[in-house]
Structures are given as C-alpha cells and as structure tokens.
Amino acid sequence: MNTPEIRRSEEDSSRAQSMLFRGKGRSGLQYGDWQQLFPEIIGRSTTMLKSLETVAKIAHSESAVLISGESGTGKELIASAIHRLSSRSARPFVAINCSAIPENLLESELFGHEKGAFTGADRRRMGRFDAASGGTLFLDEIGDMPLALQAKLLRVLQEKKFTPLGGNETRDADVRIVAATNLDLERAVKGGTFRLDLFYRLNVLPVILPSLRERAEDIPELLEHFLDLANRMHGYDAPSTLGPESMHALCSFGWPGNVRQLQNMIERLVVLKGGGEITREDLPAEFTHAAPACVIPTVVANAAVPLAVRPAEAPKTVIPSNFGELPREGLDMLRYIEDLENSLILQALERTGQNKNQAAKLLGLNRTTLVERIKKRGLAPLNEPAREL
Ligand SMILES: Nc1ncnc2c1ncn2[C@@H]1O[C@H](COP(=O)(O)OP(=O)(O)O)[C@@H](O)[C@H]1O
Ligand SMILES: [Mg+2]
Structure with missing residues (x-):
C-alpha cells in the first residue's frame, strides 16, 4: 500500500540519492544540500562531511550498518538520520541499548516471549524485532552483547526469522539493522568477546564518526547551537552569552565525552549563571587549567x-x-x-x-x-x- 507517509519517505530517500549522484556520480554537495539532508546535525567540517556523505549514500540500502565512534559523537543521531532518509522511514525506528539491559532479559527484550516462558513471564510480550517491523532496529552498544546472544542474533539475521522465547512459531524479522559501538570491534573479535561472523554480518556498511577532537573547527557552532537551545529552554530575563575568554577556553578543550559532554556543560553553565555573560571565572577548573590552547x-x-x-x-x-x-x-x-x-x-x-x-x-x-x-x-x-x- 502506498500511503502518503511512505510516498514522502521515498521522496526523502530519492532526494538524498539524486543530490548525491548528480553530476557524473560525484557528490560535490553544497552547504545548502547538507542542510536539507541533515538539518538536525551540527558541524560541516571536512571530517564530518565525509561521514555524512557516507550516511547519505547508504541510507537507502537494506544492508546492515555499523556505526563506530567514541561515546557522545552522535551515533544514535546518525542512526535515526539513516532511518529518516531510508525507504522505511514511515515505519518505526526502535532502539535497544545492549549494555543497559541485564543479560538474562536482553533476549526476551529483542525477540519477545510467550506467557510462562520463564519465571515472572506472566503474560505474552512483544519484542523489539516485532516493534520495529517494517522499520529500523538500532542495536546500540552492540559490543556489550553476550556471546551466547550474539550467536542467536546472527542466526536471526541470516534466516530473517525469529522465535519468541517459549514460543513455537517463527516470525518474520522484517527490520533493517543499524548497530553502533564505541568499542573497537575488531579488537574485541581478537580478544574473543565478539564473534567474527557477526562482525562481518553487521559491518556491511561501516560509518565512522569522528571525535570532537578530530573536528575541533565544529566546536564554536556546536557551542552556539546548544547555548541557543539552553536559553530557549530556561528562558532567563537576559539570555546567556559566552564571553571571549570562556569561548576560547571551551574551544580549546579536548572534550573526551564529545558532543554529549559539550551539550551538558553548556546547559550547566546557563543554569548556574542564570543569564548574562558567562566568563572564564564561571568555568570549572578543568577548562581554565587546561593544557596549552589548541584553537x-x-x-x-x-x-x-x-x-x-x-x-x-x-x-x-x-x-x-x-x-x-x-x-x-x-x-x-x-x-x-x-x-x-x-x-x-x-x-x-x-x-x-x-x-x-x-x-x-x-x-x-x-x-x-x-x-x-x-x-x-x-x-x-x-x-x-x-x-x-
Ligand atoms: N553533530 C551533532 N549535532 C547536534 N547534536 C549532536 C551532534 N552529535 C551529537 N549530538 C547530541 O549529543 C548527544 C549525544 O549524541 P548520541 O547520538 O546519543 O551519541 P552516542 O550515541 O554516540 O553516544 C545527543 O543529545 C545528540 O543529539
Ligand atoms: Mg549512544
């Protein structure tokens, strides 16, 4: 059935394709094109544009994607952008964090269970594969998935079928898999904590997200973006601004927690200051005693x-x-x-x-x-x- 939503998502996806491949298959995208394709993603540094170009190229495909990057680099944001630009965008985008769910519950969270499947399963429950049917299933922190479950997941991905815990009937796994990791999965494979065959199955289309240190030229824009957001959210009489020295200190910082850390820091500064210019004295010690400036x-x-x-x-x-x-x-x-x-x-x-x-x-x-x-x-x-x- 060709509902208006599905037609729109197909248009989005094909617009991404035609933007990318116009002109003898070379991208040559302009700033405005990137804005249209990724309005929610801040940062147009060369390093970031390389990753976004890959994202735009692979979004329409049905193959599995593996997004690698340090914590806070925007892996989930990119996963949802991939879904939005795919032909599945009118169907659900369902995320599951493999490291946040206890090992004994992860399998039933993924595949669901029948009533009585295990102690405490007092009713039937749908899993994330069912919830994401027709759409995208985002397997976050895949490197933390227990080995036994890795084997089951691999089988499901190969057969495109799964069986809820305690059930007999198999169900169709109609999902596009996007996985993310902040671990070096190849090293995890060598260390014996990640299955090589599953790594190959997931790593069909790799996307590597740069750390903020590798794209420090994006920091000023990110600071302004999150400052604006925090000002709008908290609405003090005078909006908070960044003074020249605090801007310099924030731009020079290494941001080990990447964009997430930067976003949280700006919110903290805005709330603690309660409006007006944020000066160098308002910054925590790690910013003012930082190693030599890099900006x-x-x-x-x-x-x-x-x-x-x-x-x-x-x-x-x-x-x-x-x-x-x-x-x-x-x-x-x-x-x-x-x-x-x-x-x-x-x-x-x-x-x-x-x-x-x-x-x-x-x-x-x-x-x-x-x-x-x-x-x-x-x-x-x-x-x-x-x-x-
Ligand atoms: N390039 C970006 N532009 C705007 N916001 C971003 C960007 N990258 C990350 N964020 C924001 O930073 C936070 C962390 O991003 P997330 O996708 O959860 O990171 P990860 O999954 O890699 O840990 C989120 O609030 C996200 O919206
Ligand atoms: Mg994440």
Missing part, C-alpha cells in the same frame, strides 16, 4: 589582535590534539607550522606578562628573532605593547 588565531594582516584579546571576532584555525599526524584530507603545511608558532609565541607572552626577554627564553629563541616574528605576524595585543624588559 589559535589566524593572523589577519595589519590587525594586531591575538585570540586571547578578541577571540570571538578573529577567524580561527585549529591544531588538532593528534598534532603531527597528517590528516586524511591533507593540510596546508606551511600555514599549519605558522599557526603552531603563533600559538606558542602567544602563550609565552601571556605566561610572562608580555615580557619579550623571558618569552624568548621560554621558546629557546633569541630576542631579536622573537620580536621580528611578533611584528611580522601582528601578535602583540592592541594598545598593549609587549614590555621591553
């Missing part, structure tokens, strides 16, 4: 404005935490090295209270070389000449 200013010709002075207005470049590693997409090496030098010079000046002699010592340079670079690259703060001591 640094691009020096604009004749504009002697270091990021530490007016960060919100200066365009930024980012030295990733995996510094020294050549990114897949390559980089502008000379610019990269210059940015690194500028960052070190600014830090040395800041640490020594703008004392050029001491800063030069910290950097292992002679004073003349340091002064030359400061002048050439406009690194001294406006109205605050570096002290000559």
Whole structure:
C-alpha cells in the first residue's frame, strides 16, 4: 500500500540519492544540500562531511550498518538520520541499548516471549524485532552483547526469522539493522568477546564518526547551537552569552565525552549563571587549567589582535590534539607550522606578562628573532605593547 507517509519517505530517500549522484556520480554537495539532508546535525567540517556523505549514500540500502565512534559523537543521531532518509522511514525506528539491559532479559527484550516462558513471564510480550517491523532496529552498544546472544542474533539475521522465547512459531524479522559501538570491534573479535561472523554480518556498511577532537573547527557552532537551545529552554530575563575568554577556553578543550559532554556543560553553565555573560571565572577548573590552547588565531594582516584579546571576532584555525599526524584530507603545511608558532609565541607572552626577554627564553629563541616574528605576524595585543624588559 502506498500511503502518503511512505510516498514522502521515498521522496526523502530519492532526494538524498539524486543530490548525491548528480553530476557524473560525484557528490560535490553544497552547504545548502547538507542542510536539507541533515538539518538536525551540527558541524560541516571536512571530517564530518565525509561521514555524512557516507550516511547519505547508504541510507537507502537494506544492508546492515555499523556505526563506530567514541561515546557522545552522535551515533544514535546518525542512526535515526539513516532511518529518516531510508525507504522505511514511515515505519518505526526502535532502539535497544545492549549494555543497559541485564543479560538474562536482553533476549526476551529483542525477540519477545510467550506467557510462562520463564519465571515472572506472566503474560505474552512483544519484542523489539516485532516493534520495529517494517522499520529500523538500532542495536546500540552492540559490543556489550553476550556471546551466547550474539550467536542467536546472527542466526536471526541470516534466516530473517525469529522465535519468541517459549514460543513455537517463527516470525518474520522484517527490520533493517543499524548497530553502533564505541568499542573497537575488531579488537574485541581478537580478544574473543565478539564473534567474527557477526562482525562481518553487521559491518556491511561501516560509518565512522569522528571525535570532537578530530573536528575541533565544529566546536564554536556546536557551542552556539546548544547555548541557543539552553536559553530557549530556561528562558532567563537576559539570555546567556559566552564571553571571549570562556569561548576560547571551551574551544580549546579536548572534550573526551564529545558532543554529549559539550551539550551538558553548556546547559550547566546557563543554569548556574542564570543569564548574562558567562566568563572564564564561571568555568570549572578543568577548562581554565587546561593544557596549552589548541584553537589559535589566524593572523589577519595589519590587525594586531591575538585570540586571547578578541577571540570571538578573529577567524580561527585549529591544531588538532593528534598534532603531527597528517590528516586524511591533507593540510596546508606551511600555514599549519605558522599557526603552531603563533600559538606558542602567544602563550609565552601571556605566561610572562608580555615580557619579550623571558618569552624568548621560554621558546629557546633569541630576542631579536622573537620580536621580528611578533611584528611580522601582528601578535602583540592592541594598545598593549609587549614590555621591553
Ligand atoms: N553533530 C551533532 N549535532 C547536534 N547534536 C549532536 C551532534 N552529535 C551529537 N549530538 C547530541 O549529543 C548527544 C549525544 O549524541 P548520541 O547520538 O546519543 O551519541 P552516542 O550515541 O554516540 O553516544 C545527543 O543529545 C545528540 O543529539
Ligand atoms: Mg549512544
């Protein structure tokens, strides 16, 4: 039956395809195209766009998807985007977290059970395979699934049939599987905690989500997005804003908990501040005592404005935490090295209270070389000449 919802989802999916494959099968998507395809996903860094391009290409397929990424990188968000762009989008998207459900209940949660199937099963219960019928079943934290259940799941995926616990009749497993993991499943296979055959069965279409450290240029946009959300949710008289120094500290942080940690931190700051400018003093210690900043200013010709002075207005470049590693997409090496030098010079000046002699010592340079670079690259703060001591 071709209901309006199903027609709409088919349109969404085919729009994704035609956007991607127009022009001799090469993507060449513009910013507006990404907005249309993924309006809920913030971040248009090269690394993120690579992942989104994969997502758009595979969404329409019926094959299994395995999304890998650290906790908080948006695996569930991406799984639901895959469902939304698939031809199954008018049917349910059902998620199950394999690590949150006790081992003895996980099987019945997945496949359902008949009355009396086990002690406490006082009535028949539908499982997630049934609930997701015709749609997508999202198996989150699949790496935590017990080995015995991995074997059962593999059989179900191969035969496309399952039997509820305590039942005799098999039922059709009409689901598209999207699994996610924050573990290295290949390593889990080597360690004997994950079945190789199930890994192959799930990893037909891999999607790898970058950590926030690998796409630090997306941090300012994410901060603004979640600040806006928190302001709207909490509605204080004056909206909360991020002052230049707090913006700088947040942009320089490593965010081990990725987008989830950033989102929660912004909400916490907005609630604790209750409106107005969030300053550096409002930030928890880990932000203000952080390792050397990794977001640094691009020096604009004749504009002697270091990021530490007016960060919100200066365009930024980012030295990733995996510094020294050549990114897949390559980089502008000379610019990269210059940015690194500028960052070190600014830090040395800041640490020594703008004392050029001491800063030069910290950097292992002679004073003349340091002064030359400061002048050439406009690194001294406006109205605050570096002290000559
Ligand atoms: N790129 C993104 N844009 C907007 N919000 C995001 C993005 N990535 C993650 N989030 C948000 O961060 C939180 C954690 O994302 P989630 O998908 O649950 O991560 P994971 O499953 O990888 O742990 C969610 O609230 C999600 O909406
Ligand atoms: Mg998750």
